[in-house]
Amino acid sequence: MITLHHLEQSRSFRILWALEELNLNYQIQFYRRLATLAAPPELKLVHPLGKAPVLTDGEQSIAESAVILEYLQEQYDTQQQFKPQDHANKQQYRYWMHYAEGSLMPLLVMQLVMTNVPQHVPFLIKPVAKKITAGVKAGFIQPRLKDHVQFLESYLATHDYFAGTFSFADIQMSFPLQALVSRTQGKYPHIQAFIQRIAERPAYLRAQSKEQAL
Incomplete structure (x- = not known):
């Protein structure tokens, strides 16, 4: 089992x-x-x-x-x-399976950590912690996230899914994209359309229902 x-x-x-x-x-x-x-x-x-x-x-x-x-x-x-069987989409499948956690998610985790750090330091150094973490986000994280958003928006503007038809690469990409939309400010029409598209799949809805019942 x-x-x-x-x-x-x-x-x-x-x-x-x-x-x-x-x-x-x-x-x-x-x-x-x-x-x-x-x-x-x-x-x-x-x-x-x-x-x-x-x-x-x-x-x-x-x-x-x-x-x-x-x-x-x-x-x-x-x-x-x-999983696609043709060479071109199989290469895309491999790429997005690794990109999700290897490229995009580390930036989102880093942003979450920087946001939470000031809440977990002694009161007297909170202003310093806020200034440092804001600098890291503005100078390092946000410019790189902007590049990723532009990259993803451009790709999804011409692709309904990440590797041809729906595949497990789309499942792998779902979590970082949902995190991106929920944790950052901005309008991402093609990313949001993708999230809506996958959320309408019967299997997604069944999984969601099972999770909510736990």
């Missing part, structure tokens, strides 16, 4: 969604975040880093979203629906 170790408000929703796209039988082991928003220590019993998602399938225990998606596609996508 496949088990998804699913942490609330986390990247593991992508795996829940993929399981629904594949119409697989699976069970969910759900974990709530601590008051600090950290993952609970029980997750370290599943994987030494205590992070989610983790997928167990028989004797196998698999971590990292892209690796899990690749495993599910190779193992269970018998009709090859969720």
